[in-house]
Amino acid sequence: MLLPVPLLLAAAPAAFAGGGTRRWFxxxxxxxxxxxxxxxxxxxxxxxxxxxxxxxxxxxxxxxxxxxxxxxxxxxxxxxxxxxxxxxxxxxxxxxxxxxxxxxxxxxxxxxxxxxxxxxxxxxxxxxxxxxxxxxxxxxLTPLLDKAETQLARLAPAVERARQALLAASNALDAVRGSGLRADDLAARLAALAPELTKLNQGAGRHGVPETIQRAEQVVHAADAVRAEAARLPERAQEIDRRLVSLRTRAQALTTRAGTVDPVLSELRRRFAAACWQDLQHVPEQAARSVRQAEEKIKEAAEARAEQRWADATSRLGTARALLNGTDEAVSAAGDRLRRLNAVAKDPQQEIDRTRFAVRDAQRLAMTGRHTPDPRHARPLDDSVARLDRAVAALEGRHPDYWQFLTETEAVRNTAARVVSEIREERGTGA
Structure with missing residues (x-):
């Protein structure tokens, strides 16, 4: 049955409110x-x-x-x-x-x-x-982040450089060993880097970025040093061999030369005052002793070379060389002493003139551009003139000490040279 329209409209609100429909506001x-x-x-x-x-x-x-x-x-x-x-x-x-x-x-x-x-x-x-x-x-945070990112950008290349440096050092060591050289000390140094490589492989997350970069740089430095020394090792061995031969030859030559010192001393004793040769009378004994010591060091160096103890071999050779140098100087000093004493005994005037010229040259320089010399320069030069005069006067004795005379003239020339150097330095700086 159809409802009237008014009733239908009256029923509508109730219908919309029921049955789970949304409430209407x-x-x-x-x-x-x-x-x-x-x-x-x-x-x-x-x-x-x-x-x-x-x-x-x-x-x-x-x-x-x-x-x-x-x-x-x-x-x-x-x-x-x-x-x-x-x-x-x-x-x-x-x-x-x-x-x-x-x-x-x-x-x-x-x-x-x-x-x-x-x-x-x-x-x-x-x-x-x-x-x-x-x-x-x-x-x-931009500055801090830029800095951190720069550090991080360095991290991977730094670690890779360390790995490559270790590989290069290992390859260089293998090449050296292949040539018959043991290089035990280099092998030990390379093995000591293994824990550092382990830490690098563990990463920056465990050890920190700055620490890892620093560790990588240290590994590169150490590995490069091992690689370079390994590359130089064959040449180093050859150099030690050459030095062994050279120093043995030199020791033999010095033994022969040391035998000439006794005749030189004999002539010095015969012709000159004791003061001219007393400081040389122990040269033959000292030379022989030094040569023996050098030969012993050369022998020790040869043993170290045979055992490939390179540092020990180099050290022993250095000691031997120093001993032979000292012996060479002492032996040469005896012959040089006789030559100089012969020359001054024959003609002391040449030494006097040479020394006076040095003093006068310094005096002329001290007066250049001045009416009176600077006392700092004039006083040592005046003292030098007096010192030279005393040295010349000492030659008038019956047995002149020519060595003392030569020592004094050399000291006077050294003083003059020092004054000249001071004047030039002061004028060069505008003093």
Missing amino acids: GGRGESLRADAQAAKDAAAAAFYELDTAQRDLRISMETITAVDNSPAARRAAEGFAALGERIDAASHTYIEAVDAHDLDRDDLEPSTASKARDELTKAKDELTRVKTDLDRFGQS
């Missing part, structure tokens, strides 16, 4: 629900943006703290932790606001929708403020 109610939903969506977007920014910045902070332990880096870590607390608080407020209001409820009251809108808007605003501060903080 009219236009304003739905508008508040929509506003609240929009506020919820905006808050969710702000929450997502803040969470993304925090995760990105956390990666930057981990990069910085992995590399940098400076006060600035520690302050940055503290600042990020403080921002993290603010982010947690803002996120908690947002989540509470979302959980407190079910905007899809059928019986959502307009006042509840309005309250939800306000709380969600407030949560969104706080999330936005914290993100703004987070962004500003991230910008302040």
Whole structure:
């Protein structure tokens, strides 16, 4: 049966209210629900943006703290932790606001929708403020992050260089051993680097970026040194062999030369005062002793060479060379003494003239551009003139000490040369 139209219209509200359908508030109610939903969506977007920014910045902070332990880096870590607390608080407020209001409820009251809108808007605003501060903080990290990224960019190449340096050193050592040289000391030095390679392989995450870069550089330096010494080892062995032959020959020659000292001393004793040769009378004995000692060191060096103890061989050869040098000088001094004494005994005037010329040349330089000489220059030159005169006068005795005379004239010339050097240095600096 059909109902009259008025009755049908009267029954309509009851029909829409039952059966699980949404309660109807009219236009304003739905508008508040929509506003609240929009506020919820905006808050969710702000929450997502803040969470993304925090995760990105956390990666930057981990990069910085992995590399940098400076006060600035520690302050940055503290600042990020403080921002993290603010982010947690803002996120908690947002989540509470979302959980407190079910905007899809059928019986959502307009006042509840309005309250939800306000709380969600407030949560969104706080999330936005914290993100703004987070962004500003991230910008302040740029210098620290650039520095850290530069360090990280150095890390992999540094570790690779260390590995390649170790490989090159190992190959060089193998080549040396293949030529018959043991190179035990180099092998031990290379083996000592194995723990360092282990630490490099363990990575910077365990040992730190700066420490790993530094360790890699140290390994490169040590491995390069082993490689270079291994490459030089065959040449070093050949050089030691050459020096052994050379020093043996020199020791034999000095033995022969030392035998000429006794005749020289005999002539010195016969022709000149004792003061001219007394300091030389022990030369033959000292020369023979030094040559014997040198020969013993040469023998020890040869044994070390045979056992491939390169450092010991080099050290012994150095000692032998020093002994032979001293012997050579002592033997030469005897012959040179006789030659100089013969020359001055024959014609002392040549030595006198040579010395006077040196003093006068210094005096002329001291007077150049001056009316009176500087006392600092005139006094030692005047003393030198008097010293030379005394040395010449000493030659008038029956048994003149020609060696003392030569010592004095040499001292006078040295004084003149020193004064000349001082004058030129002062004038060269504008004094």
